[in-house]
Amino acid sequence: MGAGESENGAGSNAVVYGMAGAGVGGCVMIPLAVAGAVPLIIIFGGLGVLLAPLIALILLFGGGGGSADDYSSDNDTANQMVAVLRGDGKGELDTDTVPSDLVDPIKKAGEQCDAIGPIVIASQLEKASGFNSTLVGPHGETGIAQLTPDTFSKYGKDDDDNGKTQATDNKDSIMALARYMCDLAGQGQTLLDNGTVVKTTDKDGNTTNSVLDLALAGYAVGMDAVKAAKGVPQSNDALSYVLAVRAQFAKYQGIAAPPSGATPGVTPTSTPTGTN
Numbered sequence: 052m053g054a055g056e057s058e059n060g061a062g063s064n065a066v067v068y069g070m071a072g073a074g075v076g077g078c079v080m081i082p083l084a085v086a087g088a089v090p091l092i093i094i095f096g097g098l099g100v101l102l103a104p105l106i107a108l109i110l111l112f113g114g115g116g117g118s119a120d121d122y123s124s125d126n127d128t129a130n131q132m133v134a135v136l137r138g139d140g141k142g143e144l145d146t147d148t149v150p151s152d153l154v155d156p157i158k159k160a161g162e163q164c165d166a167i168g169p170i171v172i173a174s175q176l177e178k179a180s181g182f183n184s185t186l187v188g189p190h191g192e193t194g195i196a197q198l199t200p201d202t203f204s205k206y207g208k209d210d211d212d213n214g215k216t217q218a219t220d221n222k223d224s225i226m227a228l229a230r231y232m233c234d235l236a237g238q239g240q241t242l243l244d245n246g247t248v249v250k251t252t253d254k255d256g257n258t259t260n261s262v263l264d265l266a267l268a269g270y271a272v273g274m275d276a277v278k279a280a281k282g283v284p285q286s287n288d289a290l291s292y293v294l295a296v297r298a299q300f301a302k303y304q305g306i307a308a309p310p311s312g313a314t315p316g317v318t319p320t321s322t323p324t325g326t327n
Contacts, residue, residue, distance in 0.1 A: 128306065131301065131306050132301035132306055135300045135301040135304055135306060136297045136298060136300055136301060137256075137257065137258075137297075138300065139168075139261065139263055140167070140168050140170055140171040140174075140263050140297070140300055141165075141168040141170075142168065142170050142300065142303075142304040143169075143170075143304065143305075144157060144158060144161065144168075144169040144170055144173060144303055144304070145302075145303060145304060145305030147305075148173070148302055148303050148305065149173050149182070149303070150182055152221070153176075153182065153195075153221060153225070156210075156221060156222045156225045156226065157169050157172050157173050157176070157225060159226065159229075160172045160225045160226055160228065160229035161229070163226070163229040163230060163232075163233050164229075164232075164233035164236060164237075166232075166233065166236035166237075166239075166240070166262050166263060166266065167229060167232045167233055167236055167263070167266065169303075170299075170300050170303040170304050171232070171263065171267075171296065171300075172225065172228060172229060172232070173299070173303040174296045174297070174298075174299035174300060174303055175196070175228060175232070175270075175296055176195055176196060176225065176228070177299055178292075178295050178296055178299070179192075179195070179196055179197035180194075180195050180196070180197050182195060183195065184219060184221050184224070185219075193218040193219055194217075194218035194219050194220070194221070194223075194224035195221050195224045195225060196218070196224040196225055196227060196228035198218060198224065198227055198228060198231065200218075202227070202231060203218045203224070203227050205231075206227040206228075206230040206231045206234070207223055207224075207226075207227040208223065208226065208227070208230075209223065210222040210223050210225075210226040211223060231270070232266055232270065235265070235266040235269040235270055235274060236262050236263070236265070236266040238265075238266075238269065238274050239262045239265030239266050239269060239274070239277070240262050242265065242277070242278060243260070243262065243265075247278060247281060248260050248265065248277070248278075248281050248282045249281070249282070259282065259283075260282040260283060264283050264293055265277055265282070265283065267292060267293045267296055267297075268283040268284060268289040268290075268292070268293055270292065271288055271289050271291075271292035271293070272284055272286065272288050272289045272292075276289070277289075
């Protein structure tokens with residue numbers, strides 16, 4: 052996938068116990084039992100969004116019962132997850148959360164520039180392909196990073212030293228994604244430096260238009276759209292992609308990571324009631 056393409060997911064602004072459903076310009080309250088009784092609300096830039104991946108992780112720690120200590124522990128975990136979701140994405144990768152053969156490439160990709168850490172790369176890979184290197188997208192995207200042919204041609208190199216530069220080679224694909232994201236982050240920093248975009252932080256420490264969010268939005272809808280909007284565009288495509296990537300940060304940082312035996316990189320989901 053490259054600039055101008057859209058995906059689903061965005062960042063966070065405020066946390067209250069409860070949960071929000073998506074709706075442009077506002078939020079619809081939807082009750083949900085998290086950790087037995089605790090609901091969660093996250094609002095980003097005035098847009099209420101359903102944080103299904105994040106809530107699913109919190110639910111791993113909950114159940115239908117438990118002591119007050121259990122609830123307190125679950126709330127602490129949820130608060131840590133939200134803090135990571137709102138952060139800069141530069142945390143250390145929990146190597147148990149990604150396929151073992153991708154640990155080194157993802158770590159190396161996360162060292163390509165200061166703005167894009169390994170948990171950002173891991174989260175994007177899950178969003179793009181679910182770590183499926185054979186996936187072919189609707190616009191010719193191939194490989195684990197699902198970059199468009201034009202984008203891979205620009206940023207791809209023979210990173211696995213096999214004499215070929217191929218999007219279907221995981222190392223080539225992952226490093227191409229890293230170079231692309233670092234380029235977008237550089238463009239975002241330039242917009243901040245020249246005053247085209249203004250970064251703000253409120254009294255609660257919530258940041259709007261961070262370099263990371265500008266880069267993620269640029270990946271989803273293109274940097275021209277970011278420049279025109281003078282920040283992260285308040286569109287479903289831009290906001291949803293930023294949140295979808297951020298919603299996985301806690302997992303890849305090892306906070307509320309999938310339980311032992313789960314497929315690395317895939318958030319476990321509960322079995323629907325009434326199914327076998």
